[in-house]
Structures are given as structure tokens and as C-alpha cells.
Amino acid sequence: MVEIAKPGQGDKEWLLREDHHVGEAWVSRCIDLDEYLIAREEGEILGFLRFSRFWGRIPYMEMIRVLDGHRRSGVGTALFLAWETEMRESGARLLMTSSECDESRPQDWHRRNGFSETGSIELPGIQTVPEVFFLKKLD
Structure with missing residues (x-):
């Protein structure tokens, strides 16, 4: 079963390797501000969702990525639905x-x-x- 959670600093190296579109400073910033979600199954990270806030207000999904071999299996949808729920609960419209x-x-x-x-x-x-x-x- 896929578990969706916030990454910890121990997940930073994986994120740096897999989220190679941004640099270390942005990855660190997003971890510190809880702007990542990761999908994990049996201890293995399968994908991530990175977001920020457009104009500092509107939740903006910057990147969602599922590793090869795990795509089209519901991992991306699970990441998205967890993010949507979190954003709704935080008052986003x-x-x-x-x-x-x-x-x-x-x-x-x-x-x-x-x-x-x-x-x-x-x-x-x-x-x-x-x-x-x-x-x-x-x-």
C-alpha cells in the first residue's frame, strides 16, 4: 500500500537525485517549508509532488513525478489527492x-x-x- 508523507532531511539525497530540475537550495527550501510530498511503499520512495504558492497565496503544483515502473499504478493520483486534501484543509479555494x-x-x-x-x-x-x-x- 502506498503511503503519502512529508519527506525528512534523510530523503534529501533522493530528492536531489530525482528532482534534478531544481538545485539543492530549492530542494532544501521546499523540505523546510513542507512543500514536498513523497509516495513510499515498503520503505521505497516511488515518487514526489513539489509545490509552492503562486503570488504567495495560490497552491501551485510545480512538479509531480513517479519513477519508471510505478507509473499508471495510482501513485501520482494518490500524491495529488493527498495534496488537494491538504490544500483544501488549509483554506485554499x-x-x-x-x-x-x-x-x-x-x-x-x-x-x-x-x-x-x-x-x-x-x-x-x-x-x-x-x-x-x-x-x-x-x-
Whole structure:
């Protein structure tokens, strides 16, 4: 059974290796601010969800990643649902996320989990394709 929890400092090396899109300072910051969730089964970490707050207020899912061999088994959904519950309980009324416009599978996943496309922006010099943003209203 998959367990969703906050990582401890002992999980930092794993996160540094697997969340290689950001540097050590950001990983440490997110651990310190409880902005990671990890999925673990029988002691093995299977994936993570990293978030921050857009404008310091709106929970923004920056990255969700499940290791090869564990994808399409419910791990990502378990991470997302735990995060959604935590954000709702903290008083959030809206969730936000994004993906590059040519990433159809992640976009389909966001839509299946209740997100709606809300617009896109181009980031010249950072990405070669526009970033598409999604919102989900919480009841």
C-alpha cells in the first residue's frame, strides 16, 4: 500500500537525485517549508509532488513525478489527492498547475483530475514552447 508523507532531511539525497530540475537550495527550501510530498511503499520512495504558492497565496503544483515502473499504478493520483486534501484543509479555494503545450499526456492527466486550461505564456530563452496553465476550483 502506498503511503503519502512529508519527506525528512534523510530523503534529501533522493530528492536531489530525482528532482534534478531544481538545485539543492530549492530542494532544501521546499523540505523546510513542507512543500514536498513523497509516495513510499515498503520503505521505497516511488515518487514526489513539489509545490509552492503562486503570488504567495495560490497552491501551485510545480512538479509531480513517479519513477519508471510505478507509473499508471495510482501513485501520482494518490500524491495529488493527498495534496488537494491538504490544500483544501488549509483554506485554499483554488489550485494551479502547468505543463508545456506539447505535453499532451500530462495535460490529459490534469484534466482527468479536475483542472481546466486557463491560458498560456511564452518564455523565450527558457522554453522552446509555451507553458499552458490550469486551474481547479475547490468546493
